[in-house]
Amino acid sequence: MSISIMSGLLLCIVFSMITTGLSLLCVHCSNRVNASCTGLLKNCSQDERCVSTMKQTIFVGGMRTRLFERGCGPVDQCNSSSSLSSMVSIYHRRTCCSTNSCMPVLPVLPNVTKSFNHIQCPMCLSHELDCSASKPNNCTGNEIYCASHVIENYGEQKVNF
The missing domain is CATH 2.10.60 (CD59)
Structure with a gap:
């Protein structure tokens, strides 16, 4: 092996040890x-x-x-x-x-806190990814944003709410 290849390899090893040490x-x-x-x-x-x-x-x-x-x-x-x-x-x-x-x-x-804060978000519970039949959900406390969540249960069933 040439000296330039060995020095490059040594530099890579030292750099990886330094990077790992800084994490x-x-x-x-x-x-x-x-x-x-x-x-x-x-x-x-x-x-x-x-x-x-x-x-x-x-x-x-x-x-x-x-x-x-x-x-x-x-x-x-x-x-x-x-x-x-x-x-x-x-x-x-x-x-x-x-x-x-x-x-x-x-x-x-x-x-x-369960007091209604006058914000409503669409909500549905569905075993499909389509939530077109949503109903209003009353937000409480500091909840000011709407979100969509999909829960996958062991890869078998998806629940969208």
Whole structure:
């Protein structure tokens, strides 16, 4: 092998080691019971930070599920929260930090308010991708945008709402 090829190869190896060394290491885990978990450290991409996310889903009839997750997430979604109310209410809050193995501040879910805010969005529940037969859905609290969601259940069934 020529010296120029070997030096180019060596330069590529050194550059890849430097690039890997500069990426952020974050714990990846999830817990459905409480707001703590432990897991393996994984490298994030350059545009990601270590995130903690708390999600709560409230189904018709009052059944609730919670999910706490830690991992890598987009920097533009740091310190964000959202809620979506229709036949299912979904609440989420995300916090971030930017040092290796850091633990973001524990995300606290936004207050649930069910008071109508005079905004309505079209809503339907369909097993097809067509939602032409939509009905108005009353938005509550800080919900000021309409969204469309498609949920795919294990690749078998799609629900559009």
